């Protein structure tokens with residue numbers, strides 16, 4: 410089998426057409442700690458379309474990772490309703506509707522690059538030849554064909570992150586959940602990875618929810634930037650990004666473009682400008 414299908418029986422891309430990627434209605438999350446209740450999220454309303462790239466930005470502790478974890482079914486909301494492709498996050502996870510990539514690449518050191526990429530396929534019973542076909546495609550997609558037989562410790566941080574992204578795409582998810590995946594990279598590698606991610610998303614047509622502290626990163630990548638307010642995290646503003654794209658996504662020249670700077674300013678104002686976010690600590694506005 411060369412093309413994994415979701416357990417719904419529908420190819421993920423076809424299922425993605427059937428519903429919004431994410432729909433949050435009045436979502437709240439309260440953590441109970443020994444020091445008392447911590448309200449991480451309050452009354453979050455957000456709809457993310459199939460194939461849409463949404464960046465979440467906001468001060469440290471405003472609940473960005475919590476929202477991502479709720480979507481990923483790594484935790485559950487305490488109020489409101491959350492659906493992923495029209496069903497519960499649990500059902501979406503079981504149907505392998507999404508892939509996850511976090512700040513740490515989280516590769517298994519004893520497995521080769523190819524074997525790391527193939528791991529989700531192996532866990533879900535895809536046969537050897539199907540796995541080989543898919544991992545070959547993905548190695549090419551992330552530009553690591555020549556490193557298929559290498560082990561994680563033989564790769565740079567950026568290359569490890571590309572392996573993690575390839576692994577998250579292995580099952581052709583309709584939704585990618587990314588929590589500061591480039592946070593630990595140097596600035597040059599980070600910009601290269603952003604350009605590659607835009608290209609990869611244009612090709613895979615997955616929706617993406619991308620948590621970042623960097624305004625330029627959010628603007629370069631996203632169709633919409635969701636600006637969150639300090640705890641309890643709410644959506645302060647949603648900034649649409651209308652930068653020119655060609656079929657392959659966005660290119661490097663865009664970073665020098667006046668429309669890019671205007672969008673960066675717009676997001677910065679949303680973070681600082683209207684009193685929703687007074688102390689935007691932890692947000693990189695460079």
Ligand SMILES: Nc1ncnc2c1ncn2[C@@H]1O[C@H](COP(=O)(O)OP(=O)(O)OP(=O)(O)O)[C@@H](O)[C@H]1O
Nearest residue numbers: 440442447449468469470471472473474475476640
């Ligand atoms: N498991 C938990 N138990 C108790 N409190 C938690 C838990 N997870 C998160 N929190 C609290 O919820 C709030 C939101 O945390 P979260 O990690 O979602 O923020 P964030 O916006 O991703 O922050 P950062 O930008 O610093 O990564 C914080 O006050 C945090 O302390």
